[in-house]
Amino acid sequence: MRPEHGYHFFTGYNSALKGTARALRKNMTRQEKKLWYDYLRNTPEKWYRQRVIDHYIVDFFCYSARLIIELDGAQHFTVDGEEYDSVRTEILEQYRLEVLRFPNSVIDRNFRGICDLLEEKVAERMLCFS
Template sequence: MRQRPIDNFIVDFYCAALKLVIEVDGESHFTDEGQEYDRERTQILQGYGLKVVRFTNDQVLNNFEAVCEEIEGLIPPNPP
């Protein structure tokens, strides 16, 4: 997984085999404008058949194990 351009966006992490986008959101994502932009962006990405999962910077920095467990829970038993 790594950053990748999709449409007019650069997603934080992308796994093509799982069609999974993982976004890590900082403070700018919590403004009204940031939240609206993220909603629109998520809808567009989902329109390509992608699953979008979001975590906050705080979650990644302070509870990394739980973030990893949540991501692992998204992986099907027999991944492609």
Template sequence: MKKTTVVKNFRMLDTARRLRRDMTPQERKLWYEYLRTYPVKFYKQRIIESFIVDFYCAQARLVVEIDGSQHYTEQGQCYDEERSQILRAYGLKVLRFSNHDVDRNLEGVCTQIDLEVNARL
């Protein structure tokens, strides 16, 4: 797979900073209970092109998204697929989990993330 340099839209910096401060409860849970101290560096609310992804691991070229209910509408699913195609064009893998997954099965979510990171290093 071709690795492409990730482009960043700096005009979105204020929005990304706000989203870092105002994480959803599920994003906060995953960050503080797992990703913040993960041995491979993850970034929260990272700008990639004109998107802000929930979590990004540059070393593993991995994006982790935590999806709320808006992602399960027809419009939300179309947008997410278009967005994922653009991210894949950069050589990134996108892992998606629902809020419910994080609330009810954090251990399983963390295991999947760990397996994917290790497979991509």
């Protein structure tokens, strides 16, 4: 990793996680499928599903906006889950990435609201990196 203005460049890919990422793409949750098929794959920005970054696999990633979306099930709301997610987010932010986390239930209840929020966030982040 090379420092740039106090941050690290995004280094990309950890090939050791390739098989796991592929399996996760084939077995997405219902909420991940909804977000992918009903919104993300049709946006002008390129989004990746189950993308390997550092030692982690993120649910969705847009390189041009340096934005990560994580959809969280019940396991993320335990003490251990919250601690793990906090450390993970801190590491990902060192690459100048922003992590947005949404509970699965919000995708079910307010899908259009999430899509609107993502449009705003992508536009905001694109201004920062253009």
